[in-house]
Amino acid sequence: MSSSEHTPHPVSLTMGRSLLALLALALWFAVYRQLEPFSRLLSYDLLGLSPESRGGAALQFFLYDTPKVLMLLALIVYGVGIIRSFFTPEKTRAILAGKSEAVGNVLAALLGIVTPFCSCSAVPLFIGFVTAGVPLGVTFSFLISAPMVNEIALVLLYGLLGWKVAALYLGTGLMVAIVAGWVIGRLGMEQHIESWVMEIRTSAEETGPEQLIPWEERFRAGREAVVEIVGKVWIYVIAGIAVGAGIHGYVPEGALAAIMGKGAWWSVPVAVLIGVPMYSNAAGIVPVVHALLEKGAALGTVLAFMMSVIALSLPEMVILRKVLRPTLIAVFVGVVASGIILVGYLFNFII
């Protein structure tokens, strides 16, 4: 990056910036903590709705959750945007190229979280990894983890359901990516990659010298991520919360226990079957998940549904078909879906 417009800043200016950042963070917390009382004030005192009424409860839920989720989202996307400026697909490839399978699967799943990756470059990335000597199973660990362990889903689960659920999602999402990638590697499916892919030879060392990115640039990456991602998903967040608020206010407590509760053993595979072809943004699905849980759906079932919606999608399969033969796509979907179903049962069993 040629950044001739950036001159090194004197220390005092850097200090000033840090101070400003801290102040902004403090302000963020102050506002965040007032959201709940404010939503109550607005719906119960100013609008005169009763907390016991359905409409009142639904409105207060909506007025509280919307700003809360959007604020959490902006903060985390900013942070992740800065973290991602330290990683590039080229660097990730260089790290993974020399690794043995088991270690490679773990690393690939972890790097899948922090490497900037847009689903439309799944195919070039696949080619770049496989042709540079990253094992097929390790490549899959990356491709599974990148969409599945999603920072938006993580922050929403934390905001709406608490850190335990968020941690469970993070841990099991990584597990599925690691194990599914490892299994695919064990199956020796290399001949199911389209033959033209293997004719391309690339090496992991081809990338140019590492450039030093100034902090300025990293902060800018964070800001850009917020504008881009929050600008894109806010509408889904609001729609999701509105649906959630409707369920919160109008669906009776425990109504879903019979069909989505722990007792219904078949609900986990059914949830995954419904979720696989669906594609929704994590931002839209979590508020619905939150509401379903409140009404008696089992955590494992709901998490399995969410994971299958964000990790596997029809458009992605269509795009991957360009480099993978149908058998390998079927194996990929089958292995990941099985992993998600196991996670669903595990949660329902433990909790």
Added chain:
Amino acid sequence: MDIKVLGPGCAKCSEAEKIMVAAVKEAGIAANIEKISDFQQIAKLGVFSTPAVVIDGQIKCVGKVPSKVEALIWLKG
């Protein structure tokens, strides 16, 4: 000058193309801008994160939309 914008056709890729077109116009140089969306060709150029810009066979940027300032520097340099 031969400019290639590489990308399968997502929003970011067409934005990268737009910026290159605008930069060429501003620099006032004769250049041929080509959009490549075929994965096979992209891979052969040695690029695996898109959007990417290749000028006269040299990879200028990968995995991000360039800014117009950057683009102008490549064109003049």
